[in-house]
Amino acid sequence: MTHKIIIDTDPGVDDAAALLFAHNHPEIDLVGITTIFGNADIDNVTANALFLKQHFGIAAPVARGASRALARANGPSPTHVHGSNGLGDIARSDGAAGAIDPRPAHRFITDCIEDNPGEITLVAVGRLTNLALALNHAPQIAALVKGVVIMGGAFSTAGPNGNVTPVAEANIIGDPEAADQVFSADWPLTAIGLDVTRQVILSREDxxxxxxxxPSQALLARLTQGYLDYHARLGIDGCYVHDSSALGYLVRPDLFQMQSGPVRVACDGVARGQTIMADIHTPYPPNRWDDRPHISAAVGVDARAMRALVLEVLGISDQA
Structure with a gap:
Protein backbone atom coordinates (compact mmCIF):
# COMPACT_ATOMS: atom_id res chain seq x y z
CA MET A 1 0.00 0.00 0.00
CA THR A 2 1.36 3.41 -0.98
CA HIS A 3 0.56 6.54 1.03
CA LYS A 4 0.66 9.70 -1.06
CA ILE A 5 1.47 12.47 1.41
CA ILE A 6 2.17 16.17 1.85
CA ILE A 7 4.30 16.97 4.89
CA ASP A 8 3.52 20.30 6.52
CA THR A 9 6.63 21.00 8.56
CA ASP A 10 8.84 23.54 10.36
CA PRO A 11 12.34 22.02 10.10
CA GLY A 12 13.42 21.56 12.97
CA VAL A 13 15.68 18.72 14.05
CA ASP A 14 12.96 16.09 14.49
CA ASP A 15 11.33 17.38 11.28
CA ALA A 16 14.57 16.59 9.45
CA ALA A 17 14.38 13.01 10.67
CA ALA A 18 10.73 12.83 9.58
CA LEU A 19 11.62 14.06 6.09
CA LEU A 20 14.31 11.40 5.75
CA PHE A 21 11.87 8.77 7.09
CA ALA A 22 9.26 9.79 4.50
CA HIS A 23 11.83 9.81 1.70
CA ASN A 24 13.23 6.40 2.64
CA HIS A 25 10.06 4.44 3.39
CA PRO A 26 8.98 2.34 0.39
CA GLU A 27 5.26 2.77 1.15
CA ILE A 28 5.38 6.58 1.28
CA ASP A 29 5.14 8.76 -1.82
CA LEU A 30 6.16 12.25 -0.71
CA VAL A 31 4.44 14.57 -3.19
CA GLY A 32 4.98 17.89 -1.43
CA ILE A 33 6.62 19.72 1.45
CA THR A 34 4.93 22.81 2.87
CA THR A 35 6.60 24.98 5.46
CA ILE A 36 5.21 26.71 8.53
CA PHE A 37 6.76 29.01 11.13
CA GLY A 38 7.53 27.34 14.44
CA ASN A 39 10.91 25.85 15.27
CA ALA A 40 12.34 28.94 13.55
CA ASP A 41 10.90 31.81 11.52
CA ILE A 42 9.41 31.11 8.10
CA ASP A 43 12.55 32.23 6.23
CA ASN A 44 14.75 29.81 8.14
CA VAL A 45 12.40 26.82 8.07
CA THR A 46 11.83 27.26 4.33
CA ALA A 47 15.58 27.47 3.71
CA ASN A 48 15.96 24.39 5.90
CA ALA A 49 13.38 22.47 3.87
CA LEU A 50 15.17 23.36 0.62
CA PHE A 51 18.53 22.39 2.12
CA LEU A 52 17.23 19.03 3.35
CA LYS A 53 15.43 18.36 0.06
CA GLN A 54 18.69 18.91 -1.78
CA HIS A 55 20.88 16.94 0.65
CA PHE A 56 18.49 13.98 0.97
CA GLY A 57 17.74 13.87 -2.77
CA ILE A 58 14.01 14.49 -2.33
CA ALA A 59 12.14 15.26 -5.55
CA ALA A 60 9.00 16.74 -3.99
CA PRO A 61 8.41 20.49 -4.41
CA VAL A 62 8.58 22.88 -1.46
CA ALA A 63 5.91 25.54 -0.89
CA ARG A 64 6.38 28.39 1.58
CA GLY A 65 3.67 28.67 4.23
CA ALA A 66 2.34 31.06 6.82
CA SER A 67 4.72 33.32 8.69
CA ARG A 68 2.43 33.98 11.65
CA ALA A 69 -0.50 32.59 13.59
CA LEU A 70 -4.09 33.30 12.57
CA ALA A 71 -5.06 35.62 15.40
CA ARG A 72 -2.08 36.43 17.61
CA ALA A 73 1.57 37.43 17.59
CA ASN A 74 4.07 34.60 17.31
CA GLY A 75 5.86 33.47 20.42
CA PRO A 76 9.66 33.20 20.45
CA SER A 77 11.28 30.39 18.49
CA PRO A 78 12.63 27.53 20.64
CA THR A 79 16.29 28.29 20.01
CA HIS A 80 17.22 26.36 23.16
CA VAL A 81 15.91 23.21 21.46
CA HIS A 82 16.60 23.61 17.72
CA GLY A 83 19.22 26.37 17.61
CA SER A 84 18.83 29.81 16.08
CA ASN A 85 18.44 28.52 12.52
CA GLY A 86 16.23 25.52 13.39
CA LEU A 87 18.82 22.92 12.36
CA GLY A 88 21.05 22.94 15.39
CA ASP A 89 23.06 25.87 13.99
CA ILE A 90 24.89 23.71 11.48
CA ALA A 91 26.27 25.55 8.45
CA ARG A 92 23.56 25.46 5.78
CA SER A 93 24.08 25.94 2.06
CA ASP A 94 21.22 27.47 0.10
CA GLY A 95 18.75 25.33 -1.78
CA ALA A 96 18.65 25.27 -5.56
CA ALA A 97 17.50 28.49 -7.20
CA GLY A 98 13.86 28.40 -8.23
CA ALA A 99 13.10 25.43 -5.99
CA ILE A 100 10.13 27.11 -4.26
CA ASP A 101 6.69 26.35 -5.67
CA PRO A 102 5.06 29.67 -6.64
CA ARG A 103 1.88 28.94 -4.68
CA PRO A 104 1.51 29.68 -0.97
CA ALA A 105 1.39 26.49 1.06
CA HIS A 106 -2.37 26.52 1.64
CA ARG A 107 -3.00 26.84 -2.12
CA PHE A 108 -0.51 24.05 -2.84
CA ILE A 109 -2.38 21.86 -0.34
CA THR A 110 -5.85 22.58 -1.75
CA ASP A 111 -4.71 22.18 -5.36
CA CYS A 112 -3.07 18.82 -4.65
CA ILE A 113 -6.12 17.49 -2.82
CA GLU A 114 -8.55 18.67 -5.50
CA ASP A 115 -6.35 17.23 -8.25
CA ASN A 116 -6.07 13.88 -6.43
CA PRO A 117 -9.41 13.30 -4.67
CA GLY A 118 -9.29 10.57 -2.05
CA GLU A 119 -5.55 10.05 -2.46
CA ILE A 120 -3.68 12.67 -0.40
CA THR A 121 -2.89 12.33 3.30
CA LEU A 122 -1.76 15.50 5.06
CA VAL A 123 0.91 14.88 7.67
CA ALA A 124 1.26 18.05 9.74
CA VAL A 125 4.15 18.11 12.21
CA GLY A 126 4.12 21.82 13.08
CA ARG A 127 1.61 24.57 13.78
CA LEU A 128 -1.71 23.96 12.04
CA THR A 129 -2.00 27.40 10.45
CA ASN A 130 -1.56 26.22 6.86
CA LEU A 131 -4.26 23.57 7.30
CA ALA A 132 -6.69 26.13 8.71
CA LEU A 133 -5.95 28.50 5.82
CA ALA A 134 -6.50 25.66 3.35
CA LEU A 135 -9.88 24.90 4.92
CA ASN A 136 -10.84 28.56 4.77
CA HIS A 137 -9.79 28.79 1.13
CA ALA A 138 -11.46 25.55 -0.01
CA PRO A 139 -13.75 23.96 2.61
CA GLN A 140 -14.56 21.15 0.17
CA ILE A 141 -11.13 19.58 0.73
CA ALA A 142 -12.41 18.07 3.98
CA ALA A 143 -14.45 15.63 1.90
CA LEU A 144 -11.67 15.05 -0.64
CA VAL A 145 -8.65 14.35 1.54
CA LYS A 146 -7.79 10.73 2.31
CA GLY A 147 -6.70 11.54 5.85
CA VAL A 148 -4.99 14.01 8.16
CA VAL A 149 -2.33 12.93 10.66
CA ILE A 150 -0.87 15.54 12.99
CA MET A 151 1.96 15.46 15.48
CA GLY A 152 0.48 17.61 18.18
CA GLY A 153 -1.47 17.80 21.39
CA ALA A 154 -1.37 16.03 24.70
CA PHE A 155 -4.31 14.14 26.16
CA SER A 156 -3.15 13.43 29.74
CA THR A 157 -2.90 9.67 29.35
CA ALA A 158 0.83 9.09 29.92
CA GLY A 159 2.27 11.11 32.75
CA PRO A 160 3.21 14.78 32.20
CA ASN A 161 1.00 16.55 29.72
CA GLY A 162 2.33 19.64 27.91
CA ASN A 163 5.86 20.64 26.96
CA VAL A 164 5.39 24.43 26.76
CA THR A 165 3.02 24.77 29.70
CA PRO A 166 1.77 22.03 32.05
CA VAL A 167 -1.14 21.43 29.65
CA ALA A 168 -0.05 22.64 26.21
CA GLU A 169 2.08 21.06 23.47
CA ALA A 170 4.16 23.36 21.27
CA ASN A 171 2.45 22.86 17.90
CA ILE A 172 -0.97 23.53 19.39
CA ILE A 173 -0.16 26.51 21.61
CA GLY A 174 1.73 28.07 18.68
CA ASP A 175 -1.62 28.72 16.97
CA PRO A 176 -4.50 27.47 19.13
CA GLU A 177 -7.19 29.11 16.97
CA ALA A 178 -5.93 27.24 13.91
CA ALA A 179 -5.73 24.00 15.89
CA ASP A 180 -9.31 24.34 17.16
CA GLN A 181 -10.48 24.91 13.59
CA VAL A 182 -8.56 21.89 12.29
CA PHE A 183 -9.96 19.66 15.07
CA SER A 184 -13.47 20.87 14.22
CA ALA A 185 -13.31 20.07 10.49
CA ASP A 186 -15.29 17.11 9.24
CA TRP A 187 -12.35 15.13 7.93
CA PRO A 188 -10.60 11.95 9.17
CA LEU A 189 -8.08 13.33 11.65
CA THR A 190 -5.59 11.45 13.82
CA ALA A 191 -3.49 13.12 16.52
CA ILE A 192 -0.16 11.60 17.52
CA GLY A 193 0.70 13.61 20.62
CA LEU A 194 3.09 13.72 23.53
CA ASP A 195 1.28 10.83 25.22
CA VAL A 196 3.10 8.49 22.81
CA THR A 197 5.96 10.46 21.26
CA ARG A 198 7.69 10.82 24.64
CA GLN A 199 7.69 7.05 25.00
CA VAL A 200 9.80 6.54 21.84
CA ILE A 201 13.45 7.48 22.39
CA LEU A 202 16.53 7.25 20.21
CA SER A 203 19.66 6.88 22.32
CA ARG A 204 22.94 8.73 21.88
CA GLU A 205 24.34 5.42 20.64
CA ASP A 206 21.62 5.26 17.98
CA PRO A 215 25.83 11.02 4.00
CA SER A 216 22.16 11.73 4.77
CA GLN A 217 22.31 9.95 8.09
CA ALA A 218 25.60 11.68 8.96
CA LEU A 219 23.98 15.07 8.36
CA LEU A 220 21.04 14.07 10.53
CA ALA A 221 23.37 12.94 13.31
CA ARG A 222 25.36 16.19 13.11
CA LEU A 223 22.35 18.48 13.38
CA THR A 224 20.94 16.36 16.25
CA GLN A 225 23.82 17.01 18.67
CA GLY A 226 22.32 20.13 20.23
CA TYR A 227 18.94 18.37 20.40
CA LEU A 228 20.58 15.59 22.41
CA ASP A 229 22.09 18.17 24.75
CA TYR A 230 18.65 19.72 25.29
CA HIS A 231 17.19 16.32 26.19
CA ALA A 232 20.10 15.61 28.52
CA ARG A 233 19.00 18.63 30.54
CA LEU A 234 15.67 16.84 30.93
CA GLY A 235 17.47 13.74 32.23
CA ILE A 236 17.06 11.79 28.98
CA ASP A 237 19.99 9.90 27.47
CA GLY A 238 18.80 10.35 23.89
CA CYS A 239 15.95 12.25 22.27
CA TYR A 240 12.22 11.88 21.84
CA VAL A 241 10.87 10.74 18.47
CA HIS A 242 8.10 13.27 17.90
CA ASP A 243 7.52 13.92 14.19
CA SER A 244 8.63 10.54 12.84
CA SER A 245 6.04 8.93 15.13
CA ALA A 246 3.29 10.51 13.04
CA LEU A 247 4.73 8.82 9.96
CA GLY A 248 5.15 5.63 11.96
CA TYR A 249 1.42 5.66 12.63
CA LEU A 250 0.74 6.06 8.92
CA VAL A 251 2.66 2.91 7.97
CA ARG A 252 2.23 0.86 11.17
CA PRO A 253 -1.04 1.83 12.86
CA ASP A 254 -1.03 -1.53 14.62
CA LEU A 255 1.71 -0.23 16.93
CA PHE A 256 -0.63 2.36 18.47
CA GLN A 257 -3.59 2.28 20.82
CA MET A 258 -6.20 4.91 19.98
CA GLN A 259 -9.01 6.77 21.68
CA SER A 260 -11.86 8.57 19.92
CA GLY A 261 -13.89 11.63 20.80
CA PRO A 262 -14.54 15.30 20.02
CA VAL A 263 -11.70 17.69 20.85
CA ARG A 264 -11.67 21.38 21.69
CA VAL A 265 -8.55 23.51 21.99
CA ALA A 266 -8.44 26.14 24.72
CA CYS A 267 -7.59 29.45 23.03
CA ASP A 268 -7.30 31.75 26.06
CA GLY A 269 -6.41 31.79 29.72
CA VAL A 270 -4.14 29.60 31.79
CA ALA A 271 -5.07 26.50 29.73
CA ARG A 272 -4.34 28.08 26.33
CA GLY A 273 -3.20 25.37 23.92
CA GLN A 274 -4.69 22.46 25.84
CA THR A 275 -6.28 19.72 23.72
CA ILE A 276 -9.36 18.51 25.59
CA MET A 277 -11.16 15.36 24.44
CA ALA A 278 -14.66 14.75 25.74
CA ASP A 279 -15.35 11.32 27.21
CA ILE A 280 -17.93 9.90 24.84
CA HIS A 281 -19.25 7.60 27.59
CA THR A 282 -20.18 10.43 29.98
CA PRO A 283 -23.65 12.04 29.57
CA TYR A 284 -22.62 15.70 29.91
CA PRO A 285 -25.15 18.54 29.83
CA PRO A 286 -25.13 20.55 26.55
CA ASN A 287 -21.63 21.95 25.97
CA ARG A 288 -19.15 23.20 23.39
CA TRP A 289 -18.07 19.68 22.42
CA ASP A 290 -21.56 18.86 21.12
CA ASP A 291 -21.85 18.26 17.39
CA ARG A 292 -18.09 18.25 16.93
CA PRO A 293 -16.59 15.46 14.81
CA HIS A 294 -14.75 12.68 16.59
CA ILE A 295 -11.01 12.53 16.07
CA SER A 296 -8.68 9.66 16.88
CA ALA A 297 -5.87 10.31 19.39
CA ALA A 298 -3.00 8.00 20.21
CA VAL A 299 -2.94 7.02 23.88
CA GLY A 300 -0.49 4.11 23.77
CA VAL A 301 2.36 2.80 21.63
CA ASP A 302 4.65 -0.20 21.35
CA ALA A 303 7.67 2.03 21.95
CA ARG A 304 10.28 -0.65 21.32
CA ALA A 305 8.78 -1.62 17.97
CA MET A 306 8.34 2.02 16.96
CA ARG A 307 11.98 2.80 17.77
CA ALA A 308 13.08 -0.23 15.74
CA LEU A 309 10.95 0.92 12.80
CA VAL A 310 12.49 4.41 12.87
CA LEU A 311 16.02 3.04 12.99
CA GLU A 312 15.35 0.62 10.14
CA VAL A 313 13.83 3.29 7.91
CA LEU A 314 16.60 5.78 8.68
CA GLY A 315 19.12 3.16 7.67
CA ILE A 316 20.46 1.31 10.68
CA SER A 317 19.40 -1.80 12.60
CA ASP A 318 18.10 -2.00 16.16
CA GLN A 319 20.84 -3.53 18.31
CA ALA A 320 18.98 -3.25 21.63
Missing amino acids: VAELAQAG
Whole structure:
Protein backbone atom coordinates (compact mmCIF):
# COMPACT_ATOMS: atom_id res chain seq x y z
CA MET A 1 0.00 0.00 0.00
CA THR A 2 1.36 3.41 -0.98
CA HIS A 3 0.56 6.54 1.03
CA LYS A 4 0.66 9.70 -1.06
CA ILE A 5 1.47 12.47 1.41
CA ILE A 6 2.17 16.17 1.85
CA ILE A 7 4.30 16.97 4.89
CA ASP A 8 3.52 20.30 6.52
CA THR A 9 6.63 21.00 8.56
CA ASP A 10 8.84 23.54 10.36
CA PRO A 11 12.34 22.02 10.10
CA GLY A 12 13.42 21.56 12.97
CA VAL A 13 15.68 18.72 14.05
CA ASP A 14 12.96 16.09 14.49
CA ASP A 15 11.33 17.38 11.28
CA ALA A 16 14.57 16.59 9.45
CA ALA A 17 14.38 13.01 10.67
CA ALA A 18 10.73 12.83 9.58
CA LEU A 19 11.62 14.06 6.09
CA LEU A 20 14.31 11.40 5.75
CA PHE A 21 11.87 8.77 7.09
CA ALA A 22 9.26 9.79 4.50
CA HIS A 23 11.83 9.81 1.70
CA ASN A 24 13.23 6.40 2.64
CA HIS A 25 10.06 4.44 3.39
CA PRO A 26 8.98 2.34 0.39
CA GLU A 27 5.26 2.77 1.15
CA ILE A 28 5.38 6.58 1.28
CA ASP A 29 5.14 8.76 -1.82
CA LEU A 30 6.16 12.25 -0.71
CA VAL A 31 4.44 14.57 -3.19
CA GLY A 32 4.98 17.89 -1.43
CA ILE A 33 6.62 19.72 1.45
CA THR A 34 4.93 22.81 2.87
CA THR A 35 6.60 24.98 5.46
CA ILE A 36 5.21 26.71 8.53
CA PHE A 37 6.76 29.01 11.13
CA GLY A 38 7.53 27.34 14.44
CA ASN A 39 10.91 25.85 15.27
CA ALA A 40 12.34 28.94 13.55
CA ASP A 41 10.90 31.81 11.52
CA ILE A 42 9.41 31.11 8.10
CA ASP A 43 12.55 32.23 6.23
CA ASN A 44 14.75 29.81 8.14
CA VAL A 45 12.40 26.82 8.07
CA THR A 46 11.83 27.26 4.33
CA ALA A 47 15.58 27.47 3.71
CA ASN A 48 15.96 24.39 5.90
CA ALA A 49 13.38 22.47 3.87
CA LEU A 50 15.17 23.36 0.62
CA PHE A 51 18.53 22.39 2.12
CA LEU A 52 17.23 19.03 3.35
CA LYS A 53 15.43 18.36 0.06
CA GLN A 54 18.69 18.91 -1.78
CA HIS A 55 20.88 16.94 0.65
CA PHE A 56 18.49 13.98 0.97
CA GLY A 57 17.74 13.87 -2.77
CA ILE A 58 14.01 14.49 -2.33
CA ALA A 59 12.14 15.26 -5.55
CA ALA A 60 9.00 16.74 -3.99
CA PRO A 61 8.41 20.49 -4.41
CA VAL A 62 8.58 22.88 -1.46
CA ALA A 63 5.91 25.54 -0.89
CA ARG A 64 6.38 28.39 1.58
CA GLY A 65 3.67 28.67 4.23
CA ALA A 66 2.34 31.06 6.82
CA SER A 67 4.72 33.32 8.69
CA ARG A 68 2.43 33.98 11.65
CA ALA A 69 -0.50 32.59 13.59
CA LEU A 70 -4.09 33.30 12.57
CA ALA A 71 -5.06 35.62 15.40
CA ARG A 72 -2.08 36.43 17.61
CA ALA A 73 1.57 37.43 17.59
CA ASN A 74 4.07 34.60 17.31
CA GLY A 75 5.86 33.47 20.42
CA PRO A 76 9.66 33.20 20.45
CA SER A 77 11.28 30.39 18.49
CA PRO A 78 12.63 27.53 20.64
CA THR A 79 16.29 28.29 20.01
CA HIS A 80 17.22 26.36 23.16
CA VAL A 81 15.91 23.21 21.46
CA HIS A 82 16.60 23.61 17.72
CA GLY A 83 19.22 26.37 17.61
CA SER A 84 18.83 29.81 16.08
CA ASN A 85 18.44 28.52 12.52
CA GLY A 86 16.23 25.52 13.39
CA LEU A 87 18.82 22.92 12.36
CA GLY A 88 21.05 22.94 15.39
CA ASP A 89 23.06 25.87 13.99
CA ILE A 90 24.89 23.71 11.48
CA ALA A 91 26.27 25.55 8.45
CA ARG A 92 23.56 25.46 5.78
CA SER A 93 24.08 25.94 2.06
CA ASP A 94 21.22 27.47 0.10
CA GLY A 95 18.75 25.33 -1.78
CA ALA A 96 18.65 25.27 -5.56
CA ALA A 97 17.50 28.49 -7.20
CA GLY A 98 13.86 28.40 -8.23
CA ALA A 99 13.10 25.43 -5.99
CA ILE A 100 10.13 27.11 -4.26
CA ASP A 101 6.69 26.35 -5.67
CA PRO A 102 5.06 29.67 -6.64
CA ARG A 103 1.88 28.94 -4.68
CA PRO A 104 1.51 29.68 -0.97
CA ALA A 105 1.39 26.49 1.06
CA HIS A 106 -2.37 26.52 1.64
CA ARG A 107 -3.00 26.84 -2.12
CA PHE A 108 -0.51 24.05 -2.84
CA ILE A 109 -2.38 21.86 -0.34
CA THR A 110 -5.85 22.58 -1.75
CA ASP A 111 -4.71 22.18 -5.36
CA CYS A 112 -3.07 18.82 -4.65
CA ILE A 113 -6.12 17.49 -2.82
CA GLU A 114 -8.55 18.67 -5.50
CA ASP A 115 -6.35 17.23 -8.25
CA ASN A 116 -6.07 13.88 -6.43
CA PRO A 117 -9.41 13.30 -4.67
CA GLY A 118 -9.29 10.57 -2.05
CA GLU A 119 -5.55 10.05 -2.46
CA ILE A 120 -3.68 12.67 -0.40
CA THR A 121 -2.89 12.33 3.30
CA LEU A 122 -1.76 15.50 5.06
CA VAL A 123 0.91 14.88 7.67
CA ALA A 124 1.26 18.05 9.74
CA VAL A 125 4.15 18.11 12.21
CA GLY A 126 4.12 21.82 13.08
CA ARG A 127 1.61 24.57 13.78
CA LEU A 128 -1.71 23.96 12.04
CA THR A 129 -2.00 27.40 10.45
CA ASN A 130 -1.56 26.22 6.86
CA LEU A 131 -4.26 23.57 7.30
CA ALA A 132 -6.69 26.13 8.71
CA LEU A 133 -5.95 28.50 5.82
CA ALA A 134 -6.50 25.66 3.35
CA LEU A 135 -9.88 24.90 4.92
CA ASN A 136 -10.84 28.56 4.77
CA HIS A 137 -9.79 28.79 1.13
CA ALA A 138 -11.46 25.55 -0.01
CA PRO A 139 -13.75 23.96 2.61
CA GLN A 140 -14.56 21.15 0.17
CA ILE A 141 -11.13 19.58 0.73
CA ALA A 142 -12.41 18.07 3.98
CA ALA A 143 -14.45 15.63 1.90
CA LEU A 144 -11.67 15.05 -0.64
CA VAL A 145 -8.65 14.35 1.54
CA LYS A 146 -7.79 10.73 2.31
CA GLY A 147 -6.70 11.54 5.85
CA VAL A 148 -4.99 14.01 8.16
CA VAL A 149 -2.33 12.93 10.66
CA ILE A 150 -0.87 15.54 12.99
CA MET A 151 1.96 15.46 15.48
CA GLY A 152 0.48 17.61 18.18
CA GLY A 153 -1.47 17.80 21.39
CA ALA A 154 -1.37 16.03 24.70
CA PHE A 155 -4.31 14.14 26.16
CA SER A 156 -3.15 13.43 29.74
CA THR A 157 -2.90 9.67 29.35
CA ALA A 158 0.83 9.09 29.92
CA GLY A 159 2.27 11.11 32.75
CA PRO A 160 3.21 14.78 32.20
CA ASN A 161 1.00 16.55 29.72
CA GLY A 162 2.33 19.64 27.91
CA ASN A 163 5.86 20.64 26.96
CA VAL A 164 5.39 24.43 26.76
CA THR A 165 3.02 24.77 29.70
CA PRO A 166 1.77 22.03 32.05
CA VAL A 167 -1.14 21.43 29.65
CA ALA A 168 -0.05 22.64 26.21
CA GLU A 169 2.08 21.06 23.47
CA ALA A 170 4.16 23.36 21.27
CA ASN A 171 2.45 22.86 17.90
CA ILE A 172 -0.97 23.53 19.39
CA ILE A 173 -0.16 26.51 21.61
CA GLY A 174 1.73 28.07 18.68
CA ASP A 175 -1.62 28.72 16.97
CA PRO A 176 -4.50 27.47 19.13
CA GLU A 177 -7.19 29.11 16.97
CA ALA A 178 -5.93 27.24 13.91
CA ALA A 179 -5.73 24.00 15.89
CA ASP A 180 -9.31 24.34 17.16
CA GLN A 181 -10.48 24.91 13.59
CA VAL A 182 -8.56 21.89 12.29
CA PHE A 183 -9.96 19.66 15.07
CA SER A 184 -13.47 20.87 14.22
CA ALA A 185 -13.31 20.07 10.49
CA ASP A 186 -15.29 17.11 9.24
CA TRP A 187 -12.35 15.13 7.93
CA PRO A 188 -10.60 11.95 9.17
CA LEU A 189 -8.08 13.33 11.65
CA THR A 190 -5.59 11.45 13.82
CA ALA A 191 -3.49 13.12 16.52
CA ILE A 192 -0.16 11.60 17.52
CA GLY A 193 0.70 13.61 20.62
CA LEU A 194 3.09 13.72 23.53
CA ASP A 195 1.28 10.83 25.22
CA VAL A 196 3.10 8.49 22.81
CA THR A 197 5.96 10.46 21.26
CA ARG A 198 7.69 10.82 24.64
CA GLN A 199 7.69 7.05 25.00
CA VAL A 200 9.80 6.54 21.84
CA ILE A 201 13.45 7.48 22.39
CA LEU A 202 16.53 7.25 20.21
CA SER A 203 19.66 6.88 22.32
CA ARG A 204 22.94 8.73 21.88
CA GLU A 205 24.34 5.42 20.64
CA ASP A 206 21.62 5.26 17.98
CA VAL A 207 22.54 8.74 16.78
CA ALA A 208 26.25 7.87 16.78
CA GLU A 209 25.47 4.83 14.63
CA LEU A 210 23.51 7.02 12.23
CA ALA A 211 26.63 9.09 11.70
CA GLN A 212 28.32 6.04 10.15
CA ALA A 213 25.44 4.94 7.91
CA GLY A 214 25.76 7.33 4.97
CA PRO A 215 25.83 11.02 4.00
CA SER A 216 22.16 11.73 4.77
CA GLN A 217 22.31 9.95 8.09
CA ALA A 218 25.60 11.68 8.96
CA LEU A 219 23.98 15.07 8.36
CA LEU A 220 21.04 14.07 10.53
CA ALA A 221 23.37 12.94 13.31
CA ARG A 222 25.36 16.19 13.11
CA LEU A 223 22.35 18.48 13.38
CA THR A 224 20.94 16.36 16.25
CA GLN A 225 23.82 17.01 18.67
CA GLY A 226 22.32 20.13 20.23
CA TYR A 227 18.94 18.37 20.40
CA LEU A 228 20.58 15.59 22.41
CA ASP A 229 22.09 18.17 24.75
CA TYR A 230 18.65 19.72 25.29
CA HIS A 231 17.19 16.32 26.19
CA ALA A 232 20.10 15.61 28.52
CA ARG A 233 19.00 18.63 30.54
CA LEU A 234 15.67 16.84 30.93
CA GLY A 235 17.47 13.74 32.23
CA ILE A 236 17.06 11.79 28.98
CA ASP A 237 19.99 9.90 27.47
CA GLY A 238 18.80 10.35 23.89
CA CYS A 239 15.95 12.25 22.27
CA TYR A 240 12.22 11.88 21.84
CA VAL A 241 10.87 10.74 18.47
CA HIS A 242 8.10 13.27 17.90
CA ASP A 243 7.52 13.92 14.19
CA SER A 244 8.63 10.54 12.84
CA SER A 245 6.04 8.93 15.13
CA ALA A 246 3.29 10.51 13.04
CA LEU A 247 4.73 8.82 9.96
CA GLY A 248 5.15 5.63 11.96
CA TYR A 249 1.42 5.66 12.63
CA LEU A 250 0.74 6.06 8.92
CA VAL A 251 2.66 2.91 7.97
CA ARG A 252 2.23 0.86 11.17
CA PRO A 253 -1.04 1.83 12.86
CA ASP A 254 -1.03 -1.53 14.62
CA LEU A 255 1.71 -0.23 16.93
CA PHE A 256 -0.63 2.36 18.47
CA GLN A 257 -3.59 2.28 20.82
CA MET A 258 -6.20 4.91 19.98
CA GLN A 259 -9.01 6.77 21.68
CA SER A 260 -11.86 8.57 19.92
CA GLY A 261 -13.89 11.63 20.80
CA PRO A 262 -14.54 15.30 20.02
CA VAL A 263 -11.70 17.69 20.85
CA ARG A 264 -11.67 21.38 21.69
CA VAL A 265 -8.55 23.51 21.99
CA ALA A 266 -8.44 26.14 24.72
CA CYS A 267 -7.59 29.45 23.03
CA ASP A 268 -7.30 31.75 26.06
CA GLY A 269 -6.41 31.79 29.72
CA VAL A 270 -4.14 29.60 31.79
CA ALA A 271 -5.07 26.50 29.73
CA ARG A 272 -4.34 28.08 26.33
CA GLY A 273 -3.20 25.37 23.92
CA GLN A 274 -4.69 22.46 25.84
CA THR A 275 -6.28 19.72 23.72
CA ILE A 276 -9.36 18.51 25.59
CA MET A 277 -11.16 15.36 24.44
CA ALA A 278 -14.66 14.75 25.74
CA ASP A 279 -15.35 11.32 27.21
CA ILE A 280 -17.93 9.90 24.84
CA HIS A 281 -19.25 7.60 27.59
CA THR A 282 -20.18 10.43 29.98
CA PRO A 283 -23.65 12.04 29.57
CA TYR A 284 -22.62 15.70 29.91
CA PRO A 285 -25.15 18.54 29.83
CA PRO A 286 -25.13 20.55 26.55
CA ASN A 287 -21.63 21.95 25.97
CA ARG A 288 -19.15 23.20 23.39
CA TRP A 289 -18.07 19.68 22.42
CA ASP A 290 -21.56 18.86 21.12
CA ASP A 291 -21.85 18.26 17.39
CA ARG A 292 -18.09 18.25 16.93
CA PRO A 293 -16.59 15.46 14.81
CA HIS A 294 -14.75 12.68 16.59
CA ILE A 295 -11.01 12.53 16.07
CA SER A 296 -8.68 9.66 16.88
CA ALA A 297 -5.87 10.31 19.39
CA ALA A 298 -3.00 8.00 20.21
CA VAL A 299 -2.94 7.02 23.88
CA GLY A 300 -0.49 4.11 23.77
CA VAL A 301 2.36 2.80 21.63
CA ASP A 302 4.65 -0.20 21.35
CA ALA A 303 7.67 2.03 21.95
CA ARG A 304 10.28 -0.65 21.32
CA ALA A 305 8.78 -1.62 17.97
CA MET A 306 8.34 2.02 16.96
CA ARG A 307 11.98 2.80 17.77
CA ALA A 308 13.08 -0.23 15.74
CA LEU A 309 10.95 0.92 12.80
CA VAL A 310 12.49 4.41 12.87
CA LEU A 311 16.02 3.04 12.99
CA GLU A 312 15.35 0.62 10.14
CA VAL A 313 13.83 3.29 7.91
CA LEU A 314 16.60 5.78 8.68
CA GLY A 315 19.12 3.16 7.67
CA ILE A 316 20.46 1.31 10.68
CA SER A 317 19.40 -1.80 12.60
CA ASP A 318 18.10 -2.00 16.16
CA GLN A 319 20.84 -3.53 18.31
CA ALA A 320 18.98 -3.25 21.63
